[in-house]
Amino acid sequence: DLVSEKAALLAFQASVGRYVRWNQSSPTPCSWQGVQCSNNTITELRLPGSYLSGVIPMGIFGNLTNLRTLSLRLNSLSGQLPSDLAVCTQLRNIYLQNNNFSGAIPDSIFGLNNLVRLDLSQNNFSGEISPKFNNLTRLGTLYLQYNQLTGSIPDLSQLQSLDLFNVSYNHLNGSIPSSLRNKNASAFIGNSLCGGPLLACSGEASPPTSSSGGSSGNNNLSGGAIAGIVIGSVVGVLLILLILFFLCRRKSNGKTGSVDTAPAKQGAEVEIQGEKRESGSLNSAGGGGGGGAAAAAAAAATTAATTTAVAASNRGVNSSGSKKLIFFGNAARVFDLEDLLRASAEVLGKGTFGTAYKAVLDMGTVMAVKRLKDVAISEKEFKEKIEVVGSMDHENLVPLRAYYYSKEEKLLVYDFMLNGSLSALLHGNRGSGRTPLNWETRSGIALGAARGIEYLHGRGPKISHGNIKSSNILLTKSYEACVSDFGLASLVGATSTANRVAGYRAPEVTDAHKVSQKADIYSFGVLLLELLTGKPPTHTLTNEDGVDLPRWVQSVIREEWTSEVFDPELLRYQNVEEEMVQLLQLATDCCAQYPDKRPSMTEVTRRIEELRRSSVSQGQDPQLDMVELDDGSSRQTN
Numbered sequence: 001d002l003v004s005e006k007a008a009l010l011a012f013q014a015s016v017g018r019y020v021r022w023n024q025s026s027p028t029p030c031s032w033q034g035v036q037c038s039n040n041t042i043t044e045l046r047l048p049g050s051y052l053s054g055v056i057p058m059g060i061f062g063n064l065t066n067l068r069t070l071s072l073r074l075n076s077l078s079g080q081l082p083s084d085l086a087v088c089t090q091l092r093n094i095y096l097q098n099n100n101f102s103g104a105i106p107d108s109i110f111g112l113n114n115l116v117r118l119d120l121s122q123n124n125f126s127g128e129i130s131p132k133f134n135n136l137t138r139l140g141t142l143y144l145q146y147n148q149l150t151g152s153i154p155d156l157s158q159l160q161s162l163d164l165f166n167v168s169y170n171h172l173n174g175s176i177p178s179s180l181r182n183k184n185a186s187a188f189i190g191n192s193l194c195g196g197p198l199l200a201c202s203g204e205a206s207p208p209t210s211s212s213g214g215s216s217g218n219n220n221l222s223g224g225a226i227a228g229i230v231i232g233s234v235v236g237v238l239l240i241l242l243i244l245f246f247l248c249r250r251k252s253n254g255k256t257g258s259v260d261t262a263p264a265k266q267g268a269e270v271e272i273q274g275e276k277r278e279s280g281s282l283n284s285a286g287g288g289g290g291g292g293a294a295a296a297a298a299a300a301a302t303t304a305a306t307t308t309a310v311a312a313s314n315r316g317v318n319s320s321g322s323k324k325l326i327f328f329g330n331a332a333r334v335f336d337l338e339d340l341l342r343a344s345a346e347v348l349g350k351g352t353f354g355t356a357y358k359a360v361l362d363m364g365t366v367m368a369v370k371r372l373k374d375v376a377i378s379e380k381e382f383k384e385k386i387e388v389v390g391s392m393d394h395e396n397l398v399p400l401r402a403y404y405y406s407k408e409e410k411l412l413v414y415d416f417m418l419n420g421s422l423s424a425l426l427h428g429n430r431g432s433g434r435t436p437l438n439w440e441t442r443s444g445i446a447l448g449a450a451r452g453i454e455y456l457h458g459r460g461p462k463i464s465h466g467n468i469k470s471s472n473i474l475l476t477k478s479y480e481a482c483v484s485d486f487g488l489a490s491l492v493g494a495t496s497t498a499n500r501v502a503g504y505r506a507p508e509v510t511d512a513h514k515v516s517q518k519a520d521i522y523s524f525g526v527l528l529l530e531l532l533t534g535k536p537p538t539h540t541l542t543n544e545d546g547v548d549l550p551r552w553v554q555s556v557i558r559e560e561w562t563s564e565v566f567d568p569e570l571l572r573y574q575n576v577e578e579e580m581v582q583l584l585q586l587a588t589d590c591c592a593q594y595p596d597k598r599p600s601m602t603e604v605t606r607r608i609e610e611l612r613r614s615s616v617s618q619g620q621d622p623q624l625d626m627v628e629l630d631d632g633s634s635r636q637t638n
């Protein structure tokens with residue numbers, strides 16, 4: 001009944017939903033955000049991207065027995081899925097993608113025989129894919145990609161309605177069962193699988209030749225026949241080899257090389273050798289010297305929004321004589337340089353360190369690729385430094401997945417952040433119908449960015465970012481802030497770093513090449529002011545003399561016009577003014593003229609956490625409401 005359902009939701013809020021605004025005193029939970037009722041019972045719980053974190057305890061789902069849709073995607077939920085999910089037998093849709101759930105996919109799922117859509121992708125589920133999935137006979141969507149699943153894929157022939165299926169980027173092996181062989185290769189890549197849309201398994205004839213040609217009768221051949229076949233085959237192979245040998249000799253006297261894709265090496269490294277590509281999409285063939293990729297990329301840069309290929313110099317053969325895209329971390333998440341070169345690309349912008357592109361790979365994966373300019377250090381030094389950058393792993397840092405190094409071309413491959421930069425979010429399209437950024441979102445971004453920088457600073461007393469600004473704070477699908485461009489300052493020459501935007505630079509930084517943690521904190525203070533005022537620090541503001549943002553804020557505060565400082569968009573939320581003033585105080589502390597007076601990043605994070613906690617406990621600032629569509633995607637309303 002509704003009373004026990006309400007109690008279950010409150011227990012859920014207490015354990016994993018610190019930022020969920022449910023008013024305990026309202027008589028019914030049916031009006032709560034994300035909760036839907038039908039016939040006086042809860043049928044839907046949808047809290048996508050709601051900052052849920054931690055482990056869901058037992059006893060919650062056990063009381064939500066009439067749930068038909070459960071969507072907790074895009075959160076930070078962890079631990080095992082509680083087994084009392086088994087009682088929610090009415091469930092049609094489960095969307096738990098983009099969390100940190102771990103452990104085996106629990107057996108409790110396999111009793112939910114009304115399930116139509118199950119999305120567990122982008123978690124840390126491990127163990128094998130159970131053949132018990134066959135119990136879910138109504139299943140139309142099964143998404144398990146980007147987990148840690150092992151073993152082989154069971155035959156899922158009972159799933160007659162299965163339409164959307166994906167198990168890519170796990171640790172699966174073996175042969176793709178016949179019931180799934182009609183799916184696309186993209187459903188299976190990033191594993192060690194074979195058969196079906198992938199390469200044939202060893203020992204298995206490839207599909208066209210395997211057609212049931214042999215007679216089912218007596219297969220025994222006489223010794224003479226066998227000897228004849230063996231001798232015939234050997235002679236045939238020798239003949240083919242001889243022809244190939246002569247062909248090769250003729251070719252090597254000529255000019256073209258053949259396409260030769262070397263097999264993957266050491267798990268994560270993919271090598272590509274040779275000069276030529278089969279795809280016509282790479283328009284880099286012409287032009288002497290410095291590389292088609294550079295030419296193509298430059299063309300892309302000049303034709304701004306046009307789509308072209310991201311191209312690395314195909315003449316840029318590195319010292320080991322081959323081309324490598326070198327991956328960090330999880331070796332399974334591999335695409336190769338060839339895929340990257342074939343990708344369609346769009347220029348995102350030109351920055352201090354080079355040009356950034358959005359690259360859409362054939363398999364649909366989207367990555368951000370940065371072409372570095374002015375790399376002023378040796379290959380050895382570059383590799384050492386980039387390894388350090390690649391080893392940084394925090395939820396508030398934009399992950400660097402791979403890099404490519406050749407003499408002419410240095411590429412960095414990052415996850416693509418769907419919601420772009422904070423700079424674009426704050427300053428783009430104002431007044432023309434964009435959704436205003438509310439307090440909850442802004443303070444959440446401040447906290448995420450602070451945590452990312454705190455992590456960097458915690459890696460060593462000498463490690464700093466060196467280029468904190470709003471275009472380097474990128475936002476995920478759920479508006480989580482991730483810091484980008486960390487570690488790049490040490491790779492490029494002083495001329496590049498000197499071009500940095502002055503608005504964020506601490507007063508003591510006269511040599512833009514010299515970075516420090518205290519200077520980062522100053523820049524972060526400017527970033528907080530930007531969030532609070534809505535004004536870009538490079539802007540000449542309201543004043544004609546081009547005073548910088550910290551000084552402008554100081555002067556307004558001195559005149560006791562504090563509320564004039566805030567972005568008018570924020571003034572709609574009067575009940576959080578106290579917290580806004582606290583954040584303003586923190587921002588001005590960070591912008592202290594003397595480095596020693598500035599707080600540490602750990603203190604900054606603590607103070608933002610505290611002030612957010614108090615605004616959340618008042619439970620007043622309305623969060624962006626997410627309207628979830630049936631396919632599990634969402635759009636925002638305000």
Ligand SMILES: Nc1ncnc2c1ncn2[C@@H]1O[C@H](COP(=O)(O)OP(=O)(O)OP(=O)(O)O)[C@@H](O)[C@H]1O
Pocket residue numbers: 348349350351352353354355356368370398414415416417418420421424467471472474484485500
């Ligand atoms: N991983 C990414 N995902 C999505 N967009 C990105 C990504 N990396 C960069 N961008 C976008 O590309 C644009 C250019 O980025 P880039 O980092 O090259 O320059 P910048 O941030 O403007 O300057 P700087 O190089 O000084 O940091 C940015 O405005 C950002 O919005």
